[in-house]
Amino acid sequence: MFISNFGSGKMVLLLPLLFAIYFLPSIIAVLLNREHKGKIMAANIPAGISWIVWFGILAWAISGREKVKF
Template identity: 55%
Template sequence: MSGLDPVQTAIFVVFFFAVWFLPSLLAIFFNRKHLGKIFLANVPAGLSWIAWVALLVWAVTGKLSGKLAKKYESQQVSAS
C-alpha cells in the first residue's frame, strides 16, 4: 500500500492550485480590468515568490489605484 489517500491527495491538489492562482482569484474581485494579464503572468510567477507577491499586490490594488487617482484629480481641480 502506497499510503496515499485519494481524498487527501485531491484536497492537496485543490489547495495547491488555489494558493498558486490566488492573485488571479483576487483579481476577479479587485482588479477585473487586468484579470487576463494577471492570470497569464500568474502561471510562471508561481515559481518565484517575489513575482507571486508582486502579482498579489497588483491584483488587490486595482480598485484602490482608481480611487486614489480620482481623489488626486479632485484635489487638483479644487486647488486650481
C-alpha cells in the same frame, strides 16, 4: 513514494487547495473586477517559479484599479 504514503483521499483534498493558493492573484483580480485581470491571469501562470513575483502579482491584484462599469 510520498504519494503512496500520503493517501489518495488526502491528495484529492490537497490538490484543489494548492491550485487555489497558486492562482489566488487571479481569483482576487476576477472577484474585485480589476482592469488588468487578463494580464494578471497571464502573469500568474509562470509566477509560481518565484515567490517574489507571485507576491508582486498578488499586490497588483489587490491594489489595481477597478474596471469601469457601464
